[in-house]
């Protein structure tokens with residue numbers, strides 16, 4: 001019976017019978033290795049780029065995000081004394097309030113001032129420089145404010161009515177946050193002895209015309 005050759009024999013023989021064959025094979029293995037290394041590296045870089053794409057994409061603000069941050073305009077031409085308009089800017093409620101002459105007169109009372117924590121708006125972060133005055137506004141009548149309590153971020157109630165004994169024995173109108181009872185006057189100035197630490201925030205704004213206010217205007221040098 002003829003003896004069958006083991007498969008290993010073939011492999012053993014082909015691996016270097018003539019001189020130079022081993023060198024050729026080694027060269028070709030080396031080239032193949034190099035090719036595989038470069039191909040793997042290329043795939044790795046592409047893979048990393050694909051994996052990073054969502055992050056790269058997330059660095060660029062979407063059109064919606066850009067529009068949320070964009071300035072907005074409020075037409076105040078139809079606002080009667082005592083009226084209020086609410087708009088959204090950067091995801092936050094902003095109120096435009098037309099204060100009455102009585103309200104303006106009440107804001108100058110000395111006994112109100114004594115009850116306020118920061119009557120002169122000394123905390124710079126709470127308003128642009130052009131609203132750093134007793135009325136916290138560019139024009140006395142029109143008050144523009146972000147309607148978010150500076151305690152824990154609730155939207156306070158607009159309570160221009162007075163007297164309002166349930167809020168305060170001497171209530172002269174203002175903004176009242178019922179969750180922890182913070183009180184602000186009609187210029188958004190916080191009362192003493194309430195949880196809210198600072199006055200309400202006045203957003204950057206300017207008058208494009210007597211009837212049109214723009215909120216979110218970047219240049220804080222407006223006067």
Ligand code: FES
Pocket residue numbers: 149150151152153154177178179180181182195196
């Ligand atoms: S969030 Fe306004 S008093 Fe607490």
